[in-house]
Amino acid sequence: MTISQQDVKSAYSTPIDNPLIPRFPVRFRNNEILTVIYRTDPACIERIVPDPLESASDLVVVHYYHMNDAEWFGNYYESAVQVQVRLKGTDICGAYSPYLYLGSDGAIAAGREVYGQPKKSGNPSISFVEDLIVGKVERNGIDVLTSTMAYKQRKSSLDEMQEIIPFTKNINLKIIPNIDGTPAIHQITARTFSEMVVHECWRGPATMEIRPNAQAPVYKLPVLEMMDGFFWVCDFSLPMGEVIHDYLK
Numbered sequence: 001m002t003i004s005q006q007d008v009k010s011a012y013s014t015p016i017d018n019p020l021i022p023r024f025p026v027r028f029r030n031n032e033i034l035t036v037i038y039r040t041d042p043a044c045i046e047r048i049v050p051d052p053l054e055s056a057s058d059l060v061v062v063h064y065y066h067m068n069d070a071e072w073f074g075n076y077y078e079s080a081v082q083v084q085v086r087l088k089g090t091d092i093c094g095a096y097s098p099y100l101y102l103g104s105d106g107a108i109a110a111g112r113e114v115y116g117q118p119k120k121s122g123n124p125s126i127s128f129v130e131d132l133i134v135g136k137v138e139r140n141g142i143d144v145l146t147s148t149m150a151y152k153q154r155k156s157s158l159d160e161m162q163e164i165i166p167f168t169k170n171i172n173l174k175i176i177p178n179i180d181g182t183p184a185i186h187q188i189t190a191r192t193f194s195e196m197v198v199h200e201c202w203r204g205p206a207t208m209e210i211r212p213n214a215q216a217p218v219y220k221l222p223v224l225e226m227m228d229g230f231f232w233v234c235d236f237s238l239p240m241g242e243v244i245h246d247y248l249k
Contacts, residue, residue: 003016003017013109013113020105020106020109020110021072021106021109021110021113021114022071022072022110024114024238024239024240025194025237025238025239025240026070026071026072026073026110026237026238027070027071027195027235027236027237028067028069028070028071028235028236028237028238029068029069029070029235030068030069030199030233030235031065031066031067031068031233031234031235031236032065032066032068032126032231032232032233033063033064033065033066033230033231033232033233033234034063034064034126034133034135034147034149034229034230034231035061035062035063035064035161035229035230035231035232036061036062036064036135036147036149036206036207036208036227036229036230037059037060037061037062037164037165037206037227037228037229037230038059038060038062038208038223038224038225038226038227039058039059039060039223039224039225039226039227040058040059040060040221040222040223040224041058041222041224042055042058044220044221044222045058045060045083045221047220048083048098048220048221049083049085049096049098050173050188051088052087052088052089052188052245053085053086053087053088053096053171053188054085054086054088055083055084055085056084056085056086056093057083057084057165059083059084059164059165059227060081060082060083060221061080061081061082061083061095061165061167062079062080062081062082062135062145062147062208062218063078063079063080063082063167064077064078064079064124064125064126064135064136064137064147065077065078065079065080065124065126066125066126067107070107072106073104073106073107073110074104076102076103076104076107077102077103077123077124077125077126078100078101078102078103078104078107078124079100079101079102079122079124079135079137079145080097080099080100081097081098081099081100081218081221082095082096082097082098082167082170083095083096083098083221084096084165084166084167085171087171087188087244087245090244092171092190092244093166093169094166094167094169094170094171094190095165095166095167095168095169095170095171096170096171096172096173097117097118097170097171097172098118098221099118099120099216099217099218100117100118100119100120101119101120101121101122101123101124101137101139101144101216102119102121102122102124103121103122103123103124107119108120108121113176114240114241115170115172115174115189115191115241116172116173116174116175116185116187116189117170117172118172118173120139120215120216121139122137122138122139122144122216123136123137123138123139124136124137124138125138128151130151131150131151132148132149132150132151133148133149133150133151133229133231134146134147134148135147135148135149137216137218139213139215139216140213140215140216142211142213142216143211144210144211144213144216144218145208145209145210145211145218146208146209146211147206147207147208147209147229148206148207148229149204149205149206149207149229149230149231150204150205150206150229151204151231152202152204152231153202153203153204153205154202154203154204155200155201155202155203156201156202156203156230156232157198157201158196158198158201158232158234160201160203160230161201161230161232164227164228168192168193168196169190169191169192170190170191170192170193171188171189171190171244172188172189172190173187173188173189174186174187174188174189183247183248185248186246186247186248187243187245187246187247188243188244188245188247189241189242189243189244190241190242190244191238191239191240191241191242192239192241193236193237193238194236194237194238194239195235195236195237196234196235196236196237197234197235197236198232198233198234199233199234199235200232200233201230201231201232201233202230202231202232203228203229203230204228204229204231205226205228205229206226206227206228206229207226208223208226209223210222210223
């Protein structure tokens with residue numbers, strides 16, 4: 001018996017008998033996160049932010065995630081580069097992600113197909129070397145990003161991080177073409193972490209090194225001044241989001 005049209009209409013992902021991505025919300029538990037913040041040239045941010053978004057800060061946030069227990073996706077690493085933006089003519093602000101790298105096919109697909117995140121394959125990691133926390137992103141055999149932070153020197157909080165640059169509301173450019181090449185979806189989307197529980201948070205001096213890579217061009221956001229780093233452990237859920245701008249309407 002073939003799969004019915006009704007079953008196809010109600011499906012959320014393919015393969016239809018073994019879907020790659022889940023329906024949201026999805027719970028992520030015991031996430032270890034290294035967050036490093038630095039200042040860059042505002043003109044560099046403007047060159048990678050799509051209209052009608054506009055840059056709202058000269059700070060760049062780089063997160064290195066160790067997702068220890070993610071529903072559906074299991075145990076994997078992810079890294080996100082974010083800048084603060086505002087949707088013109090509104091009070092909607094959030095963290096726009098020009099670059100994301102990770103090593104899970106399901107998480108790549110979910111981020112791209114549902115949220116519109118520009119996720120690409122890469123090999124992020126977090127390691128603890130004596131009194132140092134080290135975050136890296138490797139792609140094409142090159143350590144594109146290397147961040148360090150002193151190990152657990154001063155207790156902090158999520159609120160303290162958010163005072164520097166809010167990032168729990170994520171804004172993305174979602175583009176999906178039709179099979180004939182015509183545009184199907186061209187949107188600005190937004191979603192916000194929910195049910196967040198922070199188990200611990202630490203703040204300390206941090207460093208950031210960026211190596212040029214044509215397939216991971218974070219070098220377009222050069223480091224001008226280092227801010228602090230944060231290491232934190234939390235649980236959160238990824239909910240559905242919303243369309244805040246539709247280019248085709």
